[in-house]
Amino acid sequence: MPSVTEEQSRRVVSIVGPTASGKTGLGIAIAKALASKGERAEIVNADAYQMYKGMDIGTAKASAEERAQVRHHLIDIIDPDDAMSVARFQELAREKIAELQGQIGRAHV
DSSP states (O other): OOOTTGGGGGOOOOOOOOOTSSSSHHHHHHHHHHHHHHHHEEEOOOOGGGGGGOTTTTTTTTOOOHHHHEEEESSSOOTTSSSHHHHHHHHHHHHHHHHHHSSSSSOOO
């Protein structure tokens, strides 16, 4: 059996598509499949509107039940009167991914 390198054990998988196309469900299914193999996976949101607190309608934001199944990050983190930019998102996402990858054990993001 081939050995898994440190880099391979810290993969970042991106799931992209239009709103309400099933990305959250797919991400949760992948995370659960990895968990069944003893690997940890968490979801880092990349939808700017889902980062805003209170913007639940029209964004297909992960429900409380979905968030309870797999840990989600960068959801409900900024107030509606705050501005989000690509640069700010990149900074937040890179910090969160680095944090998750730095934790003990393998982490898929």
